[in-house]
Structures are given as structure tokens and as C-alpha cells.
Amino acid sequence: MQLIEAIIKPFKLDEVRDALQQVGVQGLTVTEVKGYGRQKGHTELYRGAEYVVDLLPKVLVEVVVADGDVERVVEAIVAAASTGKIGDGKIFVHPVEEVIRIRTGERGEAAL
């Protein structure tokens, strides 16, 4: 099993979730994060003082899937999250050693 972490633009979350549902993903976890990268930030203005904000709101989607599903899931995310503009985000794929479902104690792919 592998953990797919996708950092995407916040307003793309709904589309990504729909896309994942369509490729059979049944669960995922979402975190609000801030991202710094090539994308230009914005300037805020308070009584003439300028604050450059270059940590921009992003959403981190985490999905654990069976090894065989990784490619399909990654493609689905890329397709749904892409706008073609800088700052669309990244996907990181990590190994997972074990998965446990708390409710039942099931392990491995059965626990997904």
C-alpha cells in the first residue's frame, strides 16, 4: 500500500474528491495547509504598511491505496487538480507498511 499526498489549490478540492470517488477511492483525509513555492504571493496593506504574504492557502489530500491503484489515482488527481497555472501543487507518493481499521482491527488492504 502507498500513501498519496496531494497538495492542491483549495477551490479544486471538490473536483478532486469527485474524481477520486470515480476511480473507486472510498476514503481520504484533508488538511488545510499553507504552501510556499514558485507561485507569487500577494501583498496586504494595513495603514500603509505592506505585508508580503507568500505562504498561500493550499489543501493537502491524503489517500492510502493498494499498490496497484497508485497510478490510476495519481492520474485522476492530476487531471482534476490541474489548471495549468503555477501553484497547482505536487503529489508525493510514500510507502506504507501497514494499515489498521480502528473499528474492527482489520489490517492491510482490507482495512482501507
Add this chain to the structure above:
Amino acid sequence: MQLIEAIIKPFKLDEVRDALQQVGVQGLTVTEVKGYGRQKGHTELYRGAEYVVDLLPKVLVEVVVADGDVERVVEAIVAAASTGKIGDGKIFVHPVEEVIRIRTGERGEAAL
């Protein structure tokens, strides 16, 4: 060393933390997240418009432990976080290559 990620129901956090303390865990990191899965969401109502909310509040607990402790820690979490109802959450176990304590520069298990 391994990283144990547990996604649990928010109101179980205190119990999980106590359980972890009892099996000797001395540090952990907690994030507020939202989870989507088999658990049914709820409906919100604003002037007659219905919004189905199926991203539910969850808490992500991260603990890095020595390889030998993984099983004990997982069991402690399962025992403390389980209510037997859908949505109790998952535990993911990942490999960790290195741990560093920032304050001292210590590495490996000594840094935990």
C-alpha cells in the same frame, strides 16, 4: 523507527493520549483534519438550502516510535479510539529513516 499516523474521532483524543502515555510514548503531534469515508455526513440547512457535509472533523495523531514499540502502540490506540461505530478511523504505519532532535542535534532513537 516508524511513524504511526492515527486518524481518530476528535472526542477520543484525550483517551488516546492517556493510553499512549501509559505505553511509554513521550511525544506526539496532533493535527485537526477532515475525513471522508464510509461514515455518513450530516446536512446543514441555511434558509432552506441544504448543504451535505461529508468531510467530517477528525484528529490526526502522529507518533514516531522505535520499531519494537510499533505493535504495542498500535494496539493501545486501537483500544482507546474504538467505539465500534463507523468512522472510528484508521492507523497508517510508515517507515522513518532518521529522527533528529533540534535542540541537541541527537539522532535516532535517542532523539525521540
Add this chain to the structure above:
Amino acid sequence: MQLIEAIIKPFKLDEVRDALQQVGVQGLTVTEVKGYGRQKGHTELYRGAEYVVDLLPKVLVEVVVADGDVERVVEAIVAAASTGKIGDGKIFVHPVEEVIRIRTGERGEAAL
């Protein structure tokens, strides 16, 4: 490639980011988390009722870097985030199997 997770004191974020920029890191992701560890928490007081708060605000910085850069990046974080007081935080290093840039579909180190 590897994922470096650094849990640091919130007010150190700016310094860490500067340090990372100086060693050539071009992107990172930041999450607000709470940490429990050796560092003593504080007590809050509401109409005489005391609440001990031992989950303290921390910031989690995630950076994915090429294998060869790990050591340099870790050292930069340690140097920037350290105050020498308990609670400075930890760095965890994880393996990453794949990285994809959503905008372009690029993979591997080119996607960083």
C-alpha cells in the same frame, strides 16, 4: 527523494524558511499542529477552574528534497530552529517513492 518533516516552534517559522531558501529549497508546505512532549504546558484559568494545556502550538514544515540534499537541509533547519530550550522540536526523514508536479505532470526530481 526524501520527505523532511520538521516540527518547530511557531515563531521560528520565518527564520527556518529563510534558511531553507538559502540552501536552495524552492518549495515547502506548512501546517499548524499541536505538540505534546517534554516541554511543560501552561495553565489556563476560567472562573477559578484550571485547565492544564499540554498540547502546545507548533508548526510542521514539510519539504521534499533530492536524496543528496537531505543532510544540508536538515542542518539548515537545526541551525535556524534551535533555541536550546526544551520543545524546539524534531525532524523526521521519510522515504518518498515518487513526486509529480500537477501542473505539468513532470515526475521525479524535476518535479520539485
Add this chain to the structure above:
Amino acid sequence: MRNATRKALSWGIAGIVPLLAPTQAFAEDTLDSGDTAWILTSSLLVLMMTLPGLALFYGGLVRTKNLLSVLMQCLISAGAIGVLWVAVGYSLAFGGEGNRFFGDFSMAMLSGITPDSLFGTIPTYVFVMFQGMFAIITPALMLGAFAERMKFSAYLSFIVLWVLIVYCPLAHMVWGGGWIAQLGALDFAGGLVVHMSSGFSALAAAIYVGKRKGYGKEPMAPNSLPLTVIGTSLLWVGWFGFNAGSALAADGSAGLAFLTTQTATATCLLTWVVIEWLHRGKPTVLGAATGAVAGLVAITPACVSVSPAGAMAVGAGAALICYAAVTLLKPALGYDDSLDVFGVHGVGGAWGALATGLFIADFALDAEVGRGGQIMKQLESIGFTAVYAVVMSLAILFVLKLVLGGLRVDEEAEHEGLDLAEHSETAYGPAN
């Protein structure tokens, strides 16, 4: 109700009357410190309705990224219309004695008014201010309809023109001795002038400006119902200045207006909650808040014309009708009136104006006119106001669109939110 009759006359309530020239005190008029105290208080209450009342009521309902833009639009109404009113607005509304449709510029910059001038029993300056606060809140009411998408420059231009072209003339027709006053239609505190005018204009603007991106697809839940509840509360509290202050005296008439306002509002809130509970299974906070505002709107024109029981009827009716407008009519027709300005102010204002005739109490009824006759007068004024507001608003918006090259922000700005795109600010700083 000693003073009420004369007041009623001066407000053009009882048919064609000898009109009061605002700059000249009645020969017998002397300043009454109690009346003055109450209208000073009422004036600041009506400002409080806009700032922070309406600002929070609306501000809580948009998405966080547009929260400041709503607050800003309320602030700028107080600034721009505040200046405009003293410069020319008051004169356009209350000058031009005898004109049927609009005033004139004879009192521009309040020329001719001194600290000693009286309007009835209060200083004319106080009357100018009381009315000025109405002129500030009325255009701001509209912003809920096109919230989350209109350019700030377009909004500012729109409300300035709208006050000159729609509000001041209507105020003149109804309260300044114009044709609606002469007709004898009743609108004590602004069902037509304030609520219908803004509500119908808002509908036109919402449709003309177009829907928000993602409307009907993305969830657009309120960012903060606590802010909305604070806003509702302060609207309610301030509305006593609006309605009971319109008596221009601290007398029985003000007492009646206070009582009917409170009673209609309580009834409408309660009825709305009950309807929602029966219809959707849950009583909601936003339902209660909306019910309160709908009740306040509906009783506004009627507040010195109905008995306590009549006020309950006005309030219960407002709940039924506005609930239907907001939850059934809007989705059926598909327009994006973001915060239901039409459903609450347009529909509620029209209902209130009609209900003023339907439930008019004996003590307020002109026997010669009769209930049926009064209802016809009310309908005539309702129809006129609706058409006038819609036509004029569309004309203004049409011109502005040409001049400004569009009324709404571009798509990216709408995504990012108006706070950053238009004002370079965010509502909330970092958590620590």
C-alpha cells in the same frame, strides 16, 4: 397622541394636506426637549442599524474571503451618502415645496437652516440627520443582492446615483409632500421608500450583474452566524429608532410604533421558526434571524396604523410570505440574490405596505376613504414604487457598465475573494 395628528399631517399621511415647509417653523412651534432627545437618540440608532448592524448581518452570511468587502460597502455608504445628503440629498428630498416628484436645490449644503430652525418641535438639523441616516442604510440594503462579485468602484458609483435618482425622489413623493403623500397612501417609516425601493432595485441588480461563479454548485454557507446574530440584534434594537422615531416626537404615537414593531417582529420570528420546524424538521438560527428582519421590514409602513393584534397579523403574514419567497420562489426562478434582499425587503416591504391597508385600525382609518379605498391607494403606491425602482436601477447600471467597463470583478478575483482583490486585506490574521 397629542402631537400625532399634526405629525401625521406633516408626513402627508391623511390625504392632501397643507404641506409643511421644512425650513419654516410653524408659528406656534417651540422646541420640545423630550421630542428632541428621542429623535437625537433615534438618529444614532438608525446609524447603528447600518454600522455595525447591517454590516454584520450581511457580513456573517458571505464567505470569509468576501467578508471585508461587505463591511467596506457599508462603511462607504455612511461616508459617501453621509456627505451627499448634507450637500444635496436633503434638499432633493425635502425641498421643492409643492413639487410632485422631486425636490430642488434650494437647501443644498443646508442653506437657510440654522441651529435655531425648527421642524415641528425639534431642531431642523436633527430632522436632517434622522432622515440622513435613512438615506445611508437604504442603498446599503441592496448590497446583499450582488454581494461577492461586484466591483467596489461600481458599487460606490451605483449607490451615489441611486440615492440621487431613486431614493431622494421617492422620499419626496412619500414624505416630502409629493404625489404619493397627496394620494393618501400610508408609509409611516419607509415600507415603500426604504424597503421596496431597495428590495426591487436589488433584484434587478442581482439579475443584471449575474450569478456568482459556482452558484448552485459549490456550497456557499455563511462564514459566521454569530456575526449575523449580532447584526440581527442591532438591527432590531435600532429599528425602534427607525419606526418609533418616525413619530418625530416622544409621544403616544411613538409608543404605538414601538409596540407594534416589537410585536410584529416577535410574531414573525416565532412564526418563521415554527414554519421551518414543520417544513424542514429543524428550527434554525438563520431562520429566526431572517424572521426577525422580515417582521421589522413588514411593520415599518404600518407601525402607527395597526393595533397590537394587527401587528401580530402583519408579522405572521410576513413570515409566511417571505419564507415562501426565499425558499421557494428564489430557487424556482433561479436568480442569485446572494443574501435575499428581494425576498426579505422587497417582498416584505410590499407585504407591509399592503397590510397597512388590510389591517388598518379604526383609530388610523380615514372614514371617508374606508378600508377598501385605503387598500387601493396602497396598491397604487406599491405598483409605482416597484416599477420606478426597477426601471431606474437598470438604467443606472446600464450606464455604469458602459462607463466602468463592467460591473463585476474578474473570475480570478472572484475566486481569490473580494477582500484581497479589491482591498488588499484579509478578515483574519494568522492564528498566533
Add this chain to the structure above:
Amino acid sequence: MRNATRKALSWGIAGIVPLLAPTQAFAEDTLDSGDTAWILTSSLLVLMMTLPGLALFYGGLVRTKNLLSVLMQCLISAGAIGVLWVAVGYSLAFGGEGNRFFGDFSMAMLSGITPDSLFGTIPTYVFVMFQGMFAIITPALMLGAFAERMKFSAYLSFIVLWVLIVYCPLAHMVWGGGWIAQLGALDFAGGLVVHMSSGFSALAAAIYVGKRKGYGKEPMAPNSLPLTVIGTSLLWVGWFGFNAGSALAADGSAGLAFLTTQTATATCLLTWVVIEWLHRGKPTVLGAATGAVAGLVAITPACVSVSPAGAMAVGAGAALICYAAVTLLKPALGYDDSLDVFGVHGVGGAWGALATGLFIADFALDAEVGRGGQIMKQLESIGFTAVYAVVMSLAILFVLKLVLGGLRVDEEAEHEGLDLAEHSETAYGPAN
């Protein structure tokens, strides 16, 4: 204090007096626009105490998941009791001239009252409204005791019955010429009728309904002290209407009430902060806020009976006693009065009623009665109110529990929070 004596009489303050029939104006009474202006203002101030004052004071103290439920309970009190008061409440409290325990239905729907009716020097409608705002806030005060667990339907039923069975009779006994008025116990603005009645009823309800799940184990820190501070501030501001408005005139008596209210509150705030600083090492914002409210509660019955120095004594005493009740008594006894309604309103109200006797100024003391005599009268009224409130509240809750099949939400709903479970809403939308 020209009017104060007559006022005092009509409010039943000086022993057995010829009672005023609210529907009939005194022969010599004429409307005073200044008095009317002040009571109109006071009435809306007392509404502001509930909305948004109390709503925010309490709303900030619960957990986020229950915040809306608190706001909703305040809104519905304004709605339901607002209607009830006009329908029958006013008549039950102020009708039935000569009755010792409760009024009658003679003025249901305010029958017999017209815009011209006077009560003293103000329109009767204004008096009805001023009193109506008291009837709205009093039951809402109780909700803090059983917050975060009671069903909305149970709450709504409870407050309706409670106003009919507890509040209106007590108002009649004290202000409507009933036996406490005849006894000569002093309760100018509602130490007994408002604060003790709600505070003791709240204690009974908190115990009867039972503790919150996790009480004493899980932390239940306030979700937003800024909201609580806004609420405290608006309670303070509005309370001048409550206390100084109870003079029913804008005169020296109102001035005295204003001054003692401000002085006692400032003293209590300061004393509370100092006690906490000494006792726990830190002065807290919630301590300052609680101290302010405790001072306001305590001075309520005493506000025209004490000198400035007396007001300081009342305030300092309230800080000591309420601090002890909240931080020592409650943990010792172990009941879960979520937001300390008993500790602040019950205990503070009783202290205030007693202190009215203890610190009564010469100008307010009936020489024939004497300080000692007055203290005895105060104690008698305190004892009666405590017992009456507790017994009646328990009786109402007992019946409701049977009828509604339980007073509290189920365990899952309590976990999830009342906002979602009872109202299908959440206080705050998504961050963007």
C-alpha cells in the same frame, strides 16, 4: 426627585399604598415627552441586554459546537415571550388590581389600552414594552445553567410556562401591587423578580437536568472570550435602561440609579479582579467580566436606595460573595451550573436584595420601619422568592419531562453539539 415619591408609591415601594390601576391614568397625569423619551430608550436598551448582550455573554462561554444553540435560545425568548407578553403576560403581571398573588386576564391582548393611555407620565404602551423586555431577558438568563445539553423543544416549553407561572406572579407581587409590595420590601428594578427568580430556578433546573457528559473530566473552556466581553459590555450599557429606566422618568431618581449602577459595577469588577489576583496570581478577563455582571445584578434592587458609598459597599460585597459561590461553593457541591447563573444571578440577586436593607440611605429609609425592620422585610421576600422559584420550576420540569419524554438531547447529539443536532447549522463556515 420630584416624581420619585409618586413613582415609588406606584411601584409599591413604601409599604401598603393606594394602588395604581395601570389602565387608568391619574387624573392629574399628563404625558411628559422627556420621561417618555427616556423610557422608550430604556426599553430598547433592555432588549439589547438580551440581543445581543446576553446571547454573546453566554455564547462566548460554551464550546463552539453549542454556540448557536445559545444564540437561538435568546432569539426565541424574544420571539415567544414577546408575543406572550402582549397576549396575556402583561395582564397577568399588572392586571388584577388588589390581588395579592397574580393578576388576571382583563388586559389580555392589551385590551382597554390605547395610544392615549398614560401610566404616570408616559404612554401605557411604553410601560408595557419596558416591562415586556424584562419578561424576555429573565427566562433567557436561566439558559446558562443547563446550556449544552437541553433540548430546544424542552427549553421553549419551559420558558413559556415559567413566565406564566413564576415570572408574571412574582412581577405582580412586587411591582403589580401584590403582597410583597404591600409588605414594603424593596426591589426597585428586579433583584427578586428578575435575578433571584431566574438564578434559583436555574439551579434547580441544572440539577434536575443533570450534568453535561464529561463535566469535570474534559476541559470545557470558553470558545470565545471576545464574544463574552462584547456581551458583558452591552449588558452593562443596557443595564442603565434596566435600572435607571425603572424610575419611569428622566429625573433625579433616574440619575441616582444611573450613578449607583455604574459605581457598584465598577467596584465589583475591580474587587473581583483584585481578589482573583491575590487568590490565584493572575487577574483574568473572564473574572473582570463576571465581576461586572455580578455588580450589575447586586445593585439592581438597591439602585435608588443607597448613596454612592453604599453602592461601593454593594459592589464590593457582591464580588466577595459571588466569587466564593462560583469558585468555592460550586465545586464543593458538584452541581453543573454551566455558566454560573446561580452563582451570579441567584446569589448576587439575593445579596443585592439583602444589601438594599443593610446599606439603605437615610433618604430612602422609612423612619417608622427602620433599618432593622427593612432588613427583615427584605429577608422575608428573599426567602419567599427562593422557595417559590425552585418549587415551581421543578414542578414545570417534572411535567415537561413526562410530556416530552426527556429534557435533554441524547448522548450522541451532546457529543456532536447542539448546533448540528438541534438546528442543522454550524457557527462558522469553512475558512475560505
Add this chain to the structure above:
Amino acid sequence: MRNATRKALSWGIAGIVPLLAPTQAFAEDTLDSGDTAWILTSSLLVLMMTLPGLALFYGGLVRTKNLLSVLMQCLISAGAIGVLWVAVGYSLAFGGEGNRFFGDFSMAMLSGITPDSLFGTIPTYVFVMFQGMFAIITPALMLGAFAERMKFSAYLSFIVLWVLIVYCPLAHMVWGGGWIAQLGALDFAGGLVVHMSSGFSALAAAIYVGKRKGYGKEPMAPNSLPLTVIGTSLLWVGWFGFNAGSALAADGSAGLAFLTTQTATATCLLTWVVIEWLHRGKPTVLGAATGAVAGLVAITPACVSVSPAGAMAVGAGAALICYAAVTLLKPALGYDDSLDVFGVHGVGGAWGALATGLFIADFALDAEVGRGGQIMKQLESIGFTAVYAVVMSLAILFVLKLVLGGLRVDEEAEHEGLDLAEHSETAYGPAN
């Protein structure tokens, strides 16, 4: 303006005048219920300016970790100064008939004042309270300058001493018949006494206490502009009590003050927004809010001395000058006046005091003095106030630093935030 002349006299406006002894009513004085109603209302409005107005205005601008500390500093001013005012402050300001610099202790604990005492046409107790609310807000205005770093104990000691040594004497000099009154400088509602005194003292304190750690390096964006907008709004609403209430009557003079206050504020808001739009490309909410407050400050001394057009000039000038002070002067000089107390209150107050002379209307001008002569008097009073406030504040702070072992919290506490370090509380609880 029947009463205005006498009022003007008693407030020392028209040169050297027979001074009014506050404890003795004029022989011909009788209570006016309308005037009393308005000053009762004004008094609570001025309290509302501090709580919650100023508390939120400032509270929204600091970082979340210091939000409660700001609220606490406002609360404790109401508590501590509230007590102090009744104990000795009122006597120090308004006692000591004939003294040029300060009053005396003859009315300590309000001795000699009864509920029947009159001050003009209102109960003396009401005058005491109206003035007391000014004494509460003025020291609290300063806290914005040294926010986010001063110890609570140092703040509390500072404001107590400051009220005794700076505020009460200045109030005596200007309003209590002291030398500035005798000179004939005009300061109707407190440009010198309230705004310049606090603004200049604040600058001195900000510099003496030193900059916040990280100032100029770390971003210190406001934690909540919505709170700041609520605060601004309630300051605006309450300011009508401050300015129009200073007429001590509900008359034409109050009407004029109301109108000029509203007009200058609207103009200043609008001008500030336009300047910012032109200068920086975006109109901001914080700019609008700051503009509103600057306008309110500037019109305060001038509000019964200028025409509507003059009010616009005062407001537009305030926008230009305060904008420059805040966005150009402060960065140029490099001091850390956290929330721009000097730029808005110090500079705005001085401008307003000068503008009172520059734009004085014919009806307010003393022909013998002439505009030029009036301007000189204004300049003299401005210079004195600036020097007096700065010197005395530095003296107080110097002593306190010795006595308390430092005025600011240690570095770790500054990092952690004052809320936790000084009050053991956090503004917001956990999200669920």
C-alpha cells in the same frame, strides 16, 4: 439654541465668564426631563465607546495572542477609573471654584450632592456620570500606543496616576473654569482634554516603553478586522453622546453638534479612502475605519463652532493630516506607536483644536476676539496641552519603572503573548 448660550458660558466658551459652581444650581434652574433623558442616554453612549467600542477597535488590531490583554485594559479602566472618579476625580476636575489649575477634594465621594442637586437643567448626578465616562475612555485611548508589551500592573498604575495628574487638572482648566476656560480657548467636547492629552501622552509612553520585539521585521497584521469594524461603528454611534451630549441639553446646540459630527466623520472617511486609493491603489477597510475615527476626533472640539461646510473642511483636513502622520511620519521617525494613537488622537485632536479657530462660523465667533485672535488662543491651549501631557506622563512612567522594576513584560512573555502570560487565558478555545 435657547440654552446654548448659557451652556456655552458655563463651559467657559466665551472668554472669561462668571463661573458655575457645580454643586449649586442656578436660582432659576429647574430640571428638564428632555435634557436629562438625552444626557442619561449620552452617558451610556460614552461608556459604550469604551466597552465594547474602543476595546474592539483596538482588540482587532493586535495579534491574537494579545487580544484579551487589550480587552482587559479597557475593562479595568471602567472598573478602576469608575471608582476613582466618584471617590475623588470629579472633585479634582470640577471642584475648587476659581482655581486656575486644579480642583480640590471638597466633593470627594460626591459629598454635598444629592439626588435633587441640579447642574443646569439636569441632575448633578447625571453630569457626574457623563463626565465620568469621559474619564474612563481617555486613559484607555492610550493603551494602543504601548499595546502588546506593557505589564498589566504597570498599565493599571499608570492610568490611575495619569487620571489624577493629567486628566483631572486638564478637565479643570478647560471645563472646570480653569485658565484655559478663562483664556477663551474653545474645546467643546474634548479635543484638548481627551484626544490631545491621551495622544501626546501615548507617544511619550510608546517611546519610553520601547518597541515591540520584532517590530518592523515580523509582520504584525491585525488579528480581526471585523472586530475593528464593530469597534469603529460603536465608537461612531457613541460619539454622538460624546459630542452632542456635551451640549448638556437636547436643543439646537446638540442638533448642531450631531450634524457636524456626522458630516465631518463621513467626509473624513470618504477622503481617507480616496487618498489611499490614489496613493496606494486600493481602498482599504482599515483605512475607512481609521478615517472615521480621525474625523470623529477632529470635530470633537469644533462641533458647535462650525457650519456644515466647516465640518466638511475639518473632516477633509483630518484625513490629509492624520493619513500623513500615520503612513509617513511614523515610519520616518521609527517609533512604535502600535495602533497609531498619536497619529489619530494626538495629531487629529490638535488639528481639530486649531480648525476650531480656522473654520469658526460667524454664529460662534466672538466679534471682539476675531478669527485671528481665536486662532492664537487655540494655539496657546494646544501648545500647553502637548507639553503638559508629555512631561507629566514621562514623570509618572519614570517613577513607575523604578517602583515596579520595569514597565514591560519579559521577552518570553512577549513571545507567548500577554493573554497567557498576564491573564492565563486565551481568546479562543479549541475549534470543537
